[in-house]
Amino acid sequence: MMMLKGELWSNLGSTMAAIMFVYAMFRQYFPPQLQDYIFQYGKKLSNFMYPYIHITFDEFTGEKIKKSEAFSAIQNYLSDKSSANAKRLKADVVKDSQSLVLSMDYNEEITDEFNGVKLWWSANRTTTKTQQFSFYPAADEKRFYTLKFHNRHREVITGTYLSHVLKQGKAIAANNQQRKLYSNGAGQGNRSSTTWTHVAFEHPATFDTLAMDEKKIREIKKDLVTFSNGKEYYAKIGKAWKRGYLLYGPPGTGKSTMVAAMANFLNYDVYDLELTTVKNNVELRRLLIETSNKSIIVIEDIDCSLDLTGQREEKKKKKKDDKNEGGDPIGAMSKNEERKESEVTLSGLLNFIDGIWSACGGERIIVFTTNHVEKLDPALIRRGRMDKHIEMSYCRFEAFKVLAKNYLDIDSHPLFEEIGNLLEETDMTPADVAENLMLTSDDDEEGETCLKNLIEALKAAKGEARKKAEDYHARLEAEKEEKEKEQTVEDNVKTRSNFSQTGERQWNHLVTPLSHIETIILCKIFKSVFKRRCFARQRLLRLILNYSYYF
Numbered sequence: 001m002m003m004l005k006g007e008l009w010s011n012l013g014s015t016m017a018a019i020m021f022v023y024a025m026f027r028q029y030f031p032p033q034l035q036d037y038i039f040q041y042g043k044k045l046s047n048f049m050y051p052y053i054h055i056t057f058d059e060f061t062g063e064k065i066k067k068s069e070a071f072s073a074i075q076n077y078l079s080d081k082s083s084a085n086a087k088r089l090k091a092d093v094v095k096d097s098q099s100l101v102l103s104m105d106y107n108e109e110i111t112d113e114f115n116g117v118k119l120w121w122s123a124n125r126t127t128t129k130t131q132q133f134s135f136y137p138a139a140d141e142k143r144f145y146t147l148k149f150h151n152r153h154r155e156v157i158t159g160t161y162l163s164h165v166l167k168q169g170k171a172i173a174a175n176n177q178q179r180k181l182y183s184n185g186a187g188q189g190n191r192s193s194t195t196w197t198h199v200a201f202e203h204p205a206t207f208d209t210l211a212m213d214e215k216k217i218r219e220i221k222k223d224l225v226t227f228s229n230g231k232e233y234y235a236k237i238g239k240a241w242k243r244g245y246l247l248y249g250p251p252g253t254g255k256s257t258m259v260a261a262m263a264n265f266l267n268y269d270v271y272d273l274e275l276t277t278v279k280n281n282v283e284l285r286r287l288l289i290e291t292s293n294k295s296i297i298v299i300e301d302i303d304c305s306l307d308l309t310g311q312r313e314e315k316k317k318k319k320k321d322d323k324n325e326g327g328d329p330i331g332a333m334s335k336n337e338e339r340k341e342s343e344v345t346l347s348g349l350l351n352f353i354d355g356i357w358s359a360c361g362g363e364r365i366i367v368f369t370t371n372h373v374e375k376l377d378p379a380l381i382r383r384g385r386m387d388k389h390i391e392m393s394y395c396r397f398e399a400f401k402v403l404a405k406n407y408l409d410i411d412s413h414p415l416f417e418e419i420g421n422l423l424e425e426t427d428m429t430p431a432d433v434a435e436n437l438m439l440t441s442d443d444d445e446e447g448e449t450c451l452k453n454l455i456e457a458l459k460a461a462k463g464e465a466r467k468k469a470e471d472y473h474a475r476l477e478a479e480k481e482e483k484e485k486e487q488t489v490e491d492n493v494k495t496r497s498n499f500s501q502t503g504e505r506q507w508n509h510l511v512t513p514l515s516h517i518e519t520i521i522l523c524k525i526f527k528s529v530f531k532r533r534c535f536a537r538q539r540l541l542r543l544i545l546n547y548s549y550y551f
């Protein structure tokens with residue numbers, strides 16, 4: 001057996017050497033025209049021997065920038081076919097985690113038939129070899145599908161079959177669609193840049209469960225519907241098909257809940273963009289391009305994510321620091337490391353929102369949430385960038401009624417009036433109201449207990465707010481008095497120094513405050529002169545003395 005193998009290899013070697021030799025002779029001695037002629041016939045012969053055509057569908061288009069829609073459609077189409085055909089399958093959970101979708105594994109081939117034509121699909125991947133050893137998947141893995149069919153069916157395949165596959169794939173996707181919540185995590189292993197990872201998006205919030213003024217909700221819904229149906233309109237006015245929302249308000253007023261309600265209303269995916277993990281503007285742009293259509297890109301707490309307001313000044317400061325840093329290499333290194341964290345700038349973010357690149361893809365909603373709208377750079381939130389500003393405010397009676405319906409299944413109750421009055425006087429967030437309305441048992445009386453608890457909490461909050469307000473006013477008064485005192489002393493010092501500067505008579509020892517002994521002596525003199533004693537006269541003397549100061 002070993003002998004046979006050895007012989008086989010030596011025969012193969014000598015055959016290869018002979019072929020190379022013949023090929024070299026052929027290139028050297030045959031004229032180029034004859035070579036072309038022979039190649040042409042060679043190709044025909046090979047076509048005759050192997051008459052199959054291969055079409056490759058890569059996962060990414062445009063230098064790995066954007067995920068190919070064809071790839072996704074084929075993936076869906078084949079997942080449907082492969083569950084019956086392929087031997088090695090991958091499983092994925094979709095649609096409310098209720099069903100499993102099977103798709104063929106890599107290096108697996110399945111057959112398909114279309115109008116009596118047989119064809120073969122295979123899933124492949126190639127990896128560019130790196131020297132580094134890593135447990136994580138390689139960053140430059142290339143995935144693609146290959147379609148193989150006979151040359152004589154070229155027309156049918158490239159014409160009708162492929163469009164049939166795309167259409168079917170999209171229909172299957174719409175049917176199976178489990179919406180996803182993407183987040184940009186830090187790169188793993190040899191992936192130094194951040195990438196989108198996703199989980200199923202299963203937030204139950206809807207506009208019906210959102211405690212907010214009904215009129216406001218109707219307006220937002222209308223705005224969203226107009227946007228999602230506005231493909232032609234946006235094309236007509238020459239604007240990228242996207243819309244920006246700014247949600248602002250105190251913590252616990254439902255900004256994040258509103259994002260979830262929007263996604264559920266429009267059936268969009270959500271991309272939760274964490275700006276602090278994005279290294280620079282280039283990476284930000286890449287992340288944006290990778291987002292799919294029909295999605296909401298949300299940047300929570302935008303004022304905390306990035307020092308957008310002070311960034312420009314800070315840069316100038318950093319430059320100054322760099323110049324001064326010369327003598328401290330360790331300090332400089334640690335500062336550099338800090339800086340490496342995120343170099344995303346305001347202009348990078350603006351470009352992300354409405355620059356040239358923002359038009360890659362369409363039907364995207366960008367949402368910023370913040371607790372401090374006043375801290376944001378006006379350039380960031382101007383109309384056109386953030387088209388709609390929505391204030392999420394404290395819970396009032398309208399919003400409370402929604403919460404009472406959702407949490408307790410109560411439409412009306414005698415305690416509602418008191419609660420309504422208290423809510424008008426007290427600022428309590430929907431989150432706090434909701435917390436008080438959470439049922440803790442199945443008891444029928446529990447609903448009323450919750451309402452009573454809420455009244456107690458509101459009264460306590462009201463008392464606290466009043467105390468805070470009183471403290472605040474007292475503090476203000478104290479500060480005001482303090483300031484007035486300081487002002488008087490300052491004025492006196494100023495006037496004295498003015499007199500001393502102009503060389504006027506120095507009456508300073510006579511002006512307020514007169515020392516106790518001075519006052520007594522003067523009073524005595526005054527008494528002996530006028531033979532009368534009373535405090536009023538003492539004051540009069542003081543007044544005269546003060547008055548004389550000015551002359």
Ligand SMILES: Nc1ncnc2c1ncn2[C@@H]1O[C@H](COP(=O)(O)OP(=O)(O)OP(=O)(O)O)[C@@H](O)[C@H]1O
Nearest residue numbers: 209210211250251252253254255256257430431434
């Ligand atoms: N308007 C609301 N309608 C219904 N539930 C609400 C509302 N506001 C807050 N809640 C409840 O309070 C919780 C916190 O709300 P949410 O996270 O949306 O607040 P937020 O405004 O995003 O706060 P933060 O500014 O701290 O991020 C939610 O889980 C939700 O149950």
Ligand SMILES: [Mg+2]
Nearest residue numbers: 255256300369
């Ligand atoms: Mg939030």
